[in-house]
Amino acid sequence: MTPETIKVACSNCNLRELCMPVGLQPADLRRIDEIVATRRKVKRRETLFHNGERFTSLYAIRTGVFKTRVTSEDGRDQVTGFQMAGEIIGLDGIVNDHHTCDAVALEDAEVCVMPFDRIEELSREVTALQRHVHQIMSREIVREHGVMLLLGSMRAEERLAAFLLNLVQRLHARGFSQSELVLRMTREEIGSYLGLKLETVSRTLSKFVEDGIVAVQQRHVRIVDADKLRRLVNAPAC
Amino acid sequence: MTPETIKVACSNCNLRELCMPVGLQPADLRRIDEIVATRRKVKRRETLFHNGERFTSLYAIRTGVFKTRVTSEDGRDQVTGFQMAGEIIGLDGIVNDHHTCDAVALEDAEVCVMPFDRIEELSREVTALQRHVHQIMSREIVREHGVMLLLGSMRAEERLAAFLLNLVQRLHARGFSQSELVLRMTREEIGSYLGLKLETVSRTLSKFVEDGIVAVQQRHVRIVDADKLRRLVNAPAC
DNA sequence: CGAACAGTTGAGCTTGATCAAGATGAGTGG
DNA sequence: CCACTCATCTTGATCAAGCTCAACTGTTCG
Known part of the structure; x- marks a missing residue:
């Protein structure tokens, strides 16, 4: 895994309205650029992160589709979601500082690496970002409710x-x-x-x-x- | 629904280590007390909040057990969890400012009402609280992964x-x-x-x-x- | 070019759903 | 306090959705 890293900016990213808050002041917008440390390419079938790995960053998908999956003790897999451009993955890692699932690229992909401590720091200062982080996590919770309904009753x-x-x-x-x-x-x-x-x-x-x-x-x-x-x-x- | 409201403090709550961050400075600890606006009693079978209701607060359960459930368009229910003392409910409401599930008390219960804007405000200033909020949400995401594994493969x-x-x-x-x-x-x-x-x-x-x-x-x-x-x-x- | 992977389809079986009938218990009003 | 009622739970009989196993086809990529 050689992370091809390129310095980039959110402020002129065409996916911005998918993964970043909208209606920011220009000053805040420039600060948001500090969030993305690097980009990283992930080849088909490779993992972006895996169960047990230290959690450091959230990832915004730029291109490609990922699946996330959890594995039970006896080795059964469950795909917990498919994620595409503009969606954020890695939220599972926050609670215990380690990831609890694998994220696997289903095709060659590229993500923006957003170190979580930087996100936390900045969202203490930029209210819109704070709100946005909360919404992303809440959205994921609501999505999973939907999956539970599907799995439990359909x-x-x-x-x-x-x-x-x-x-x-x-x-x-x-x-x-x-x-x-x-x-x-x-x-x-x-x-x-x-x-x-x-x-x-x-x-x-x-x-x-x-x-x-x-x-x-x-x-x-x-x-x-x-x-x-x-x-x-x-x-x-x- | 007459919310019997009593002014209270987290700093000397016996459930604190279940729902609040540990290892806080005394100064921060006192600030945390500002989070809980009131307490509210919920009788058996009554809802704490329901689908479609405006989201204003998270709730920390003091006593009693709740179930949360989602309902599909055609009226099928799915219980998404059972929550007990020290656990936080209401996270589903953050993303769209409205709740997307019902929380029903399974026995007479009491909760601490924590207005979310107050949480956001304070967690901009108290890093430990910010971290804690993120962890609570991440924990819920991870829990739901486990439920998906259960429903999908067991x-x-x-x-x-x-x-x-x-x-x-x-x-x-x-x-x-x-x-x-x-x-x-x-x-x-x-x-x-x-x-x-x-x-x-x-x-x-x-x-x-x-x-x-x-x-x-x-x-x-x-x-x-x-x-x-x-x-x-x-x-x-x- | 061939081997591994991915997908389709069939036959038969198993798990859990459905339908139905009672049993048990808690709450209520006389 | 007891009778009654309603909700909850148990158990049986039957059924069907989806699983398993298997064979075969098509595709991809090394």
Whole structure:
């Protein structure tokens, strides 16, 4: 792991409104630049950080998609999320000064390294940043509530439908198509995230194709009937 | 809901080391007292806050046990956690200024009301408090990772075993028995949390009794063989 | 080019859900 | 204090969603 490091600035980053607070005073904006120490490239399949590693920094994703996963004592994995441009990872490490999950790049990626003590220092002075850090953590908590609802109460079709809608919605917010997406993860990784086996993911996708809800070619997915997909998720518990 | 309010101080609260940072300077300690605005009593079955309600404060539980739950659009509930003395609830409300879940008292309870703007203000000045807030939020994220692992990859027996061990461990940290506990929640609520139906919870408990792992009388549970229970959780995925 | 990886599909099985009937206990009002 | 009621819990019988195992196909990349 040779961290290719480049000095950069948030103030003219095109992802700024995704990962930084908006409406800052110019003076504060310049201070925010101090947060990002370096950038770091992570190749496909490499980890950005891993379970047990010392926590030092949060990471803002510039390009690429990551998965985070936790591992139980007996070696079972659970994917806890897929993260893309503008999203912040590493929050798990704050509480015990060590990371408790792995972050693995699903494709070649680049992140901004933001040393956490610098974040804390600056957010004591820049109220908007303080607020922003709190919101990012709260957002993650709320997201995980949603995943718990999905895992605890939804059936396979509902889970996969919710997953696809969530992905495409986040991609759309980043300027991509509302109806087409490329899965950067395997069926097995999707299954791990959704609490399903890879065969079930594959079968359920095939069923969606049969029902004219999506078109699938490998990892290319086109949402043909978004309404049907949405109805699948909101279907009253029958 | 008539909030019986009493002015109080953290500095001489016996739960302080559970919900506040330790090792504070006396001066900072006195400032911490400013955080708790009031206390509030919540009767059994009443909500401390509910989905959609304006977020203003975090709450430190003094007595009683709460459940938090989210509700999906089609009305399905998912219990996202059970919280007890010293634990902080309300973090979900920070991101959008509104709560996204309900907090319901499972027995008569009392909480310390901590206005969040006051927390933010003070944590700009007291570094230990700032750190503490970050840790509380990170801890919740890590806890939820654990729940995702449980919901996504464990079987019914493993889930229930993990649940009982977690409960008794937290109670033990509060000075209660290592082997006896009183469930403050119904089988249905346990089931919701664990992604199981109440019948499955009941049956699995009965099986534990048969196997000499626990003794159950209503909501009284005595852990007879903690090792067996632990082995159930760590059992290699067979 | 071939080996490892990723995905699909089928057959059969297991776990936990569903439906149903009682049992038990706590709270309430007469 | 007792009878009644409602909520909670237990247990049985049956069913189905999703898992497991297996075979095969397609893809990627070294």
